[in-house]
Amino acid sequence: MDTNFNFSRFLKVISNEWCLNWKKVLLFWGVVVALFIGYFAYQGLIQKEIITIYSAFWTAILTMSILQGFYLQIYFREFLSKKKTTSLLLLPASRNETFWAKLLLSFIPYVIIFIMITLIGLEWLKMQNEWVRQANEFDEWRLRDFHRFYQTFDLEGDEFRIFSIMFLVWIFSASIHLFSIVSFKKWAAVKSIVLIFGVIVGASLATFVTYFLFTGSFPVYAFPGERLFTNDGGAYFMLLYPISAYCYGMFFSLFLMFISYVKYNEKTI
Amino acid sequence: MIAIKNLYFTYNKRDKLFEDLNLTLSEGHIYGLLGKNGTGKTTLLSLVSGLLFPVEGKIGVLGKNPEKRQVDFLQNLFLVSEEFDVPDVSLKKYAMLFASFYPHFDAEQYDHYLKEFDVNVNTTMHKMSMGQRKKAYISFALACNTRVLLMDEPTNGMDIPSKAQFRKLIASVASKNRCIVISTHQVRDLENLIDAIVVLDEHQIIFNESIDAISEKLSFVAYNGTNSGTQFLYEETAALGGKGIAKNDSDIPSRVNIELLFNGIVAEKEQITDLFTDKNR
Incomplete structure (x- = not known):
């Protein structure tokens, strides 16, 4: 057990990784936070547009998941150069220790920044939107839209949903990027994009099939994310569809993560 | 300490690099691993350290599978x-981390x-010249006191005084339970340092002998003008004279010229290696 995983050595690996990368990490996430604040401030204070919490949440999620790939490269950068791969593979620490240390270090700042952006950032957005609403006259659809956001995402009652989505997005993004880093040497970006589409299509198909097996009909969208017409009046859709989509997303991500781990262990220069 | 049996390795299916390569290296020695460019010196060290995996055959280092x-x-x-x-930290911090x-x-x-x-311990590695970095890295490697120390072209980028210092330090760290392998094409840097020579050529180890055995069996002769009748196993001539490898028939060990020996082994492999086969021992 000590050969495969030793906690004090694991802490040493974490401390090393942090000491060698903290400047890059802070710079990276500093730029990300600044961009978000800048974007929201521009929308609210200059364009005088109300920013929907719903759209802000998904903007944060999508941007973070894309950036997560670049961020992972700070920790798994070794595989981008032979010199770095050599020093990683020869470090007297087990493969478990180095792999999990890197993954943990890529996850923690993601969670912190995500919390900052979603909870603090969106609370700030509410205030900003209120100023914008009071200072301007909006037409009716905007006001209706504005109220709907609060109903769509009540941050005080929806923590579980938000963090479930956050974790799924992280593991999905991390697994795709990790798999690409350890597997693709040439055309990495193109292959990664194909892989992303492959996983999304795979998970969607599996979700559709699961839905069909349970209900005997396929779900039909009226328009994305809003409502669909089904034989059961939406009851199955509201429960079965998101749960199975979540489970398949997790399954595909964990599967890719597992393959990445195996490939990481067998990595040569 | 290092045992390689029937090693077969290739980077692609067409060009084999090693075929049926066998090598045994023991503790208490400093080996010079010599070979022409592209013969696989670096690859062999990578295989021994577990950075690459053999296609066929077995490698054992300290009784472990790399x-x-x-x-x-x-x-x-x-x-x-x-x-x-080279991480962006000082040498002091580097040691602290690793x-x-x-x-x-x-x-x-x-x-x-x-x-x-x-080399100043407080200097940041990024700010050092290539030679300085190499010296710092070698210092760290020596201080780790590992039982197996593999060095690939360690003197590349070093100035002449540093090369002398390198030889001195390596000689000082050699011990009974340590095996040091130095791979280089700058064979003069290994003069008076190594106690065994391993030559890699044509996908295999073609020569693996101690300096003592070499100096007993071979003599290295330099002459001015023309050869006065010495029968050389291998000879190199120049405008003002020449040098060659001859069979050492005296009881006095000769001084080994590593560069000449290497050229001789590569050019006249059988003539020289036959002297070291069991029947000639």
């Missing part, structure tokens, strides 16, 4: 590769080696 990269194996092996990663992974690391030795190489 492919598994077990922690206790890595704690006892250090590879000074020709090009290595030394704790090596149970036999000696901080005093590290300071001593850096001093010998005239």
